[in-house]
Amino acid sequence: MSKPKVLVARAIFPETIDRLAQHFExxxxxxxxAWSKAQLIGKLQGKVGVFxxxxxxxxxxxxxxCPDLKICANMAVGYNNFDTDAMTAHGVLGTxxxxxxTETTADFGFALLMATARRIAESEHFxxxxxxxxxxxxxxxxxxxxxxxxxxxxxxRIGQGIAKRGAHGFGMKVIYHNRSRLDAAxxxxxxxxxxxxxxxLKTADHVVLVVPYTPAxxxxxGAAEIALMKPTATLINIARGGIVDDAALAVALRERRIxxxxxxxxxxxxxxxxxxxxxxxVVLTPHIASATVPTRKAMADLAVxxxxxxxxxxxxxxxxxxxxxxPK
Ligand code: GLV
Numbered sequence: 575m576s577k578p579k580v581l582v583a584r585a586i587f588p589e590t591i592d593r594l595a596q597h598f599e600x601x602x603x604x605x606x607x608a609w610s611k612a613q614l615i616g617k618l619q620g621k622v623g624v625f626x627x628x629x630x631x632x633x634x635x636x637x638x639x640c641p642d643l644k645i646c647a648n649m650a651v652g653y654n655n656f657d658t659d660a661m662t663a664h665g666v667l668g669t670x671x672x673x674x675x676t677e678t679t680a681d682f683g684f685a686l687l688m689a690t691a692r693r694i695a696e697s698e699h700f701x702x703x704x705x706x707x708x709x710x711x712x713x714x715x716x717x718x719x720x721x722x723x724x725x726x727x728x729x730x731r732i733g734q735g736i737a738k739r740g741a742h743g744f745g746m747k748v749i750y751h752n753r754s755r756l757d758a759a760x761x762x763x764x765x766x767x768x769x770x771x772x773x774x775l776k777t778a779d780h781v782v783l784v785v786p787y788t789p790a791x792x793x794x795x796g797a798a799e800i801a802l803m804k805p806t807a808t809l810i811n812i813a814r815g816g817i818v819d820d821a822a823l824a825v826a827l828r829e830r831r832i833x834x835x836x837x838x839x840x841x842x843x844x845x846x847x848x849x850x851x852x853x854x855x856v857v858l859t860p861h862i863a864s865a866t867v868p869t870r871k872a873m874a875d876l877a878v879x880x881x882x883x884x885x886x887x888x889x890x891x892x893x894x895x896x897x898x899x900x901p902k
Contacts, residue, residue, distance in 0.1 A: 578885055580623035583614065583630050586649070590625075590874040597882050598623070615639045623881045628652060632668070634660040645884045647877040648894075651675055651732075651864075652814055654787040658895045668894045669880035673731065674872035675864040680735025682838070682863040683812045687780055690808045690836035692716040695857045717779060717806055717833060719744050725778025726750040727771065727794065728785030728813060734764050736782055741765035749774055775802040780810065787814035797822040800832060808834045812863045815841040824849035827856055838863050 580598040582591065585606035594600045601617060603609070609617065611631070618624060618640040626632065628650035637643065637660055645667045646656060656668045689695055697714040700706060724740040726733045729752040740746035741764060748766040755761075755768045775781065781803065785791050795809065796819035803809070809832060811818050820841045826832055827850075834855040840846050843861060850856055864873065876891065884890040893899060 578623070579621045580625065580881060580885075581617050581621045582625040583609070583617075584627045586625070586627075587871060587874055589871075590878060593875070593878045594625070594881065597886055611636065618643060623647065623885055625649065625877050625881065626655065628655055631655050631657075632661060632666075633657040634664075637661065637664040637666055645669065645881060645890070647880040649873045649877040651679075652786060653894050654814060656894065662895045662897050665898055667884055667890060667898045669877070669884070669890050669892050670894050671873040671876045672892055674876055675869050676731045676735050678866050678869040679732045679812065679863045680739060682865075683732065683736045683782055683784065683810060684739045686812060686836035686838060686857060686859065686863075687782060687808065687810050688719060690810060690834045690857045691719055691780060693834070693855075696854050717808065719746070719780070721745050721747075722779035723747045723749060723777055725769075725774040725781045726766070727774065727781065727783050728752060729756055729764075729766070730784065730786075732812075733782075733784040734760065734766075736784065737764035737766045749778060771799075772802060775799055776804075778807060779804065780808045782810040783813045783817050785813050785817060787816050792816050793819045795819065795823070797826070800826045803832050805831060805833065807832045808836065810836045812838045815839045815843050820847040820850060824853055824856075827853040830855070 577599045580594060580600055582600060582602040585604050591600055591602050614630060615636055620642055622642055623645045626646050626648050628648055632646050632655060634657060643666050647669045649671055651670050651672045653668055653670045658668055661668050693714045693716045724746040726737055729750045737748045737750065741748045748764060749769045750766045751769060751771045751774045785794060794817050800822060823835060824847055827835055836857040838859045839861055850858065880890045880892060
C-alpha cells in the first residue's frame with residue numbers, strides 16, 4: 575500500500591525527515607527555497623499533511639486549492655500563520671508545538687532583558703569599533719535588573735517562566751497583565767501580582783511582552799502606551815511582530831522617551847523597520863528565542879508526532895482547532 579504524502583515546507587533536521595519517511599512519502603525543501611504561495615499550493619497537490627514552521631500562511635485561498643490536505647503541523651508554539659476559522663471550515667486540523675520550548679524561550683527573554691538593560695550589545699559594538707580609549711565612571715551605565723519591577727504582558731507558560739526567573743533568581747517584584755487572572759496557587763508560584771495594563775506600563779522598570787498575536791493584540795504597545803512608561807524603562811518583545819508598533823518605538827527610542835528596547839520579533843520580519851537599525855539603544859535578534867539545538871529538535875519531533883498521531887493513529891497531540899476532531 576502506498577504511504578500518505580506529506581510536504582515539509584522548509585529545511586529541517588535530516589533526522590526529522592527520516593522520522594517522517596518511516597510513515598509517509600515525503601517531499602522536503604532541504605535547499606530551503608523560498609516558495610511563493612502559488613508554488614506552495616503546487617507542492618501541496620496530493621499531500622495530506624504539511625510540516626510548517628510558522629512562516630507559511632495557511633488561509634482559505636490555499637485551502638480551497640489543496641483539497642487533499644488534512645493537517646498542518648506547525649513547528650512553533652505561535653500559529654498566527656494559520657487562519658484557524660478557515661481551516662476548521664475546510665476540516666483541516668492545525669497543530670502547534672507548545673511546552674517543549676517554554677524554558678528555553680523564557681531563558682532567552684531574560685537574556686534579552688539583561689542585554690538590553692545593561693547595554694551589552696551597544697557596548698560591545700563600541701569596543702569592536704576600537705572606540706574604547708579609557709575607563710569612565712558613566713560609560714554604558716544601564717539600569718538594574720535585581721530588585722527592580724518586572725512587568726509581564728501575557729502570562730502564559732513562557733510569561734510564567736520569565737516571572738519565576740525574575741522573582742526567584744533576581745529578587746524582582748513581578749507584576750503581570752493577562753486576559754485572565756492566574757489562580758492564586760500559580761500567582762504564588764510565580765510571586766506575581768495581577769495589575770491593569772496601564773498600571774503595569776506606569777510602574778514597571780522592565781516590560782516584557784509574551785502575548786500571542788491576534789487582531790485584538792495588534793499594536794498592544796504603540797505611542798500612547800510608550801508614553802505611559804518610565805523614561806528609564808526597557809521594553810522587550812519576544813512575542814510576535816505586530817504586537818509593538820515598531821515605527822512608534824523607533825521614534826520613542828531615538829527621543830529617549832524610554833531607555834532601551836530588546837526585540838526578537840518584528841512587523842513584517844525578516845524585514846526590520848529601517849529606523850530601528852539606526853537607533854543605538856535597541857538590541858535586535860532574528861527571532862531566535864527558542865533556538866537551542868535540543869529545543870528545536872523537540873519542536874520538530876512534536877510536529878512529526880502530530881502528523882503521525884493524526885494521519886496514522888487518528889490522535890494528534892496538540893491540536894489548535896480541535897473542533898475538526900469532533901464526531902460529525
Ligand atoms: C516562535 O516564535 C514560536 O512561536 O514557536
